Amino acid sequence: MLSTFLSQVVNGLILGSLIGLIALGYTMVYGIIQLINFAHGEIFMVGSYGGLAMFTYLLPTAIQNQWWFALPLLLIAGAAIAVVVAVLMERFAYRPLRNAPRLAPLITALGVSVALQEAVRVFYPNATAAVPFPKVFVEGTLAIPIGDGIVPIRYTGMLIIVVSLLLAFALNTFVNNSRMGRAMRATSQDRDVARLMGINPDRVIVLTFVLGAALAGVAGILYGADLGLININIGLQNGLFAFTAAVLGGIGNIKGAVAGGLVIGLVKTLGGQYLPGGTPYDYVWIFVVLIAVLVFRPQGFFGETERVRA
């Protein structure tokens, strides 16, 4: 049925733009220091919980009820907390290993990932189970009649698509047109030569982590607002999806990350709908795509870089 297909496409695009937003952090960090920042998914999760904590414990009820006031505050809070955690992580876990052989930072990233997830589980009240997240946006759906059915589009979903695309566009402009963006691109091409050109690579790397984490924090808030429930496993799960998206789009490539995110979102929803096994297996299809891409086209579909790591 057309309407079923279209609603799954809509769901896929919503999920996809969210994943694309997270994937930007993966792609930038990998582009600059060739590290699979495994903990990036947990940064997304921390941002979500951070925003929730601020909403629950700091905002007065009067503001809680005004979404147009609460939402920007939440987004800022989520991004800020994600940034703080990411900067600490970069400083104390990754920077000391900057020149270590490649296995060491990857294993460290695993450790950071486990530690962040557990820290939230242990220290956030009642985080063992899923926690309700405030719906800080217009609730309900816009129903579009198509053929003999309707295609429902959640308002929060529209918000996700608009915000994600805007942020990705802003990031792209920043990286391509600003002075600091040029420094980032120079560092990603050759850190030593960039240093000779008067760029401080440490600052550029921190900035990369900051940008990626801020986007992930925003994604965490949007995710919570859309689903109304968050749990501590969302980081690992969506982090893996986002990583897949980043690889799919060609790692190091900003437009590619967003496009890859959209593809992954569509694979998940359409695969769950039409492929054998149904929804329980929709995760499996994403990982199948991941393996296929890595094996057959590791430079991704937008792979402008030849930086396939040995």
Next chain:
Amino acid sequence: MTTIEKPRPAAVPEPTGRLAGLAPHARTLRVLGGVLTVVGTYLPWATFVLNDGPYPEQSTLEFFTVPYGVTGFRLHLLLFGIAAIVLALAAVPAKGRMIRALGVGVIAISVVNGLYIVGEGGGLGAITVADGVAFGAIVALIGGVLLVVGANAGGIEPQPVWNWRLNPWVERALLVVVVVVLLLLVAAVLTSGGQGGSGYAGGVFLSFLAAVGAAIAALSASGLLAWVTALTERHRLYSVALLLAAALLLPLTSAGTEYWMTVAATIGVYAATAIGLNIVVGLAGLLDLGYVAFLGIGAFVAANLSGAAASTIGITLPFPLVMVIAAIIAGIFGAIVGSPTLRVRGDYLAIVTLAFGEIFVRSAQNNIGGLTGGSNAIPNIPPVSLFGTDFNEGVEIGALELPPGFLYYVLIVLIISAVMVVFANLKFSRLGRAWIAIREDEDAARAMGIRTGPIKILAFLIGAMLAGLAGAFYAHKLGTVSYESFRFLESVTLLAAVILGGMGTIPGAVLGASVLFVLPEKLREFSEYRLLLFGIALVLIMRFRPQGIVPDAHRRAELAPETDPAIVAAEEKVAAEAKGEKS
């Protein structure tokens, strides 16, 4: 008995940096540290006497155990303190190195006990002069810090090399003593602090662990351990047989109860799996983040062939056959998972293996083909049975009564031995050398005529087979197999076991698996924080000791900076051996 002069000049390196100014006072600092440690151990006694009059009835021996039922820690501190004083005053080679090890041990013991006393004794108020135990811990802590500072200020000597050669029979007799001590030590560490979880038990265990670790480090610093290692290498087969006998004798020590046998068997499963993973990661250098799936495949195969009511395949096969089948099926999957290595390298490969692991967990969770039981798991798997004896029952051999679980323990010891034999033979075979060459530089290996593709797949295949073997045991031992035991986190834990122990070595994998699976058992009061601490520990290991507890002497330190003294020493040793073989 001939003593050959040390090949290295025993020159003490000039201390540099902030401690240089303290160098003239190094000996004073060391003695003072030792004295403070001893004083710290006696403070509880002193405060009791001062506050409550003469120590009631408790004579010298009990002084070490009361109050708080704190077994041993003051005894360890006292021994360490006296040893430090003697070492500081006597002319012993490498004494700075040994004193440093003792100092670190004193610090660890006093911190652990101090923290536990605060925790169990009701807050910071427990640390008072009147309640001298904790105060003693603080004094001993200061003593330990002084020992370390003094040792560093006086300069850390290189580790001396002993070249004693005794009559072969005397050496063999010595090895028996060493192995017996090792056996008793393992039993003591395993049982210290009881089953954990109650009050001070975790503290007792940690404190004992710190004491044993420091004592071993001090012996290692004196060069004794290196000598014993050389001894075992001279009598290789004999030592292996001794170790196997010792492992089989563990049930006769204090660890011979059902509980400890079960713990030991569980550790054994993960140790065997870790050795298998060590082939993939340690030898071939291929990072596998989904390895626990093979353990799971082995377990599910065994569960389905066991005759359990929930299994879809209604046939029951004898256990040895099941083990073979489980290993083969896991091996086939290993080859499938390994096949992307033909095109994918490095961290991309790690992600591919992770994706395979996730696909396995998701499929098992959804009860794929009715083979995994989904969220209901496969319960009621019958125990292994041989000659009419179920393996989960106790055994009586004559007057000797062995606890339930003993047979499973023996079985897992034999499985681990088999896995070790496979690993050790592979490591030094043509295939093993090819893996190591690939690990070091794949392109160079290919240029040398190694067919890298099949050889990398073979690493996955063999590693997966070993895990499948362990999985078959696991299914029968536990009686229930659920997909929940094979999640991503378990893969990370196994990987951490290999890394913590030292990549590419057998003792490393066993030690790493033991540490990571005994600690949670012992420190149940921290079970809430287990994974948090685990994550932090991973980060710290990578930062401070990436080569693990037992670094591989032949490994060209992919993870360690070239200047790491332990690695450089190990490389020199290898080079010296190579030279000796040539001449």
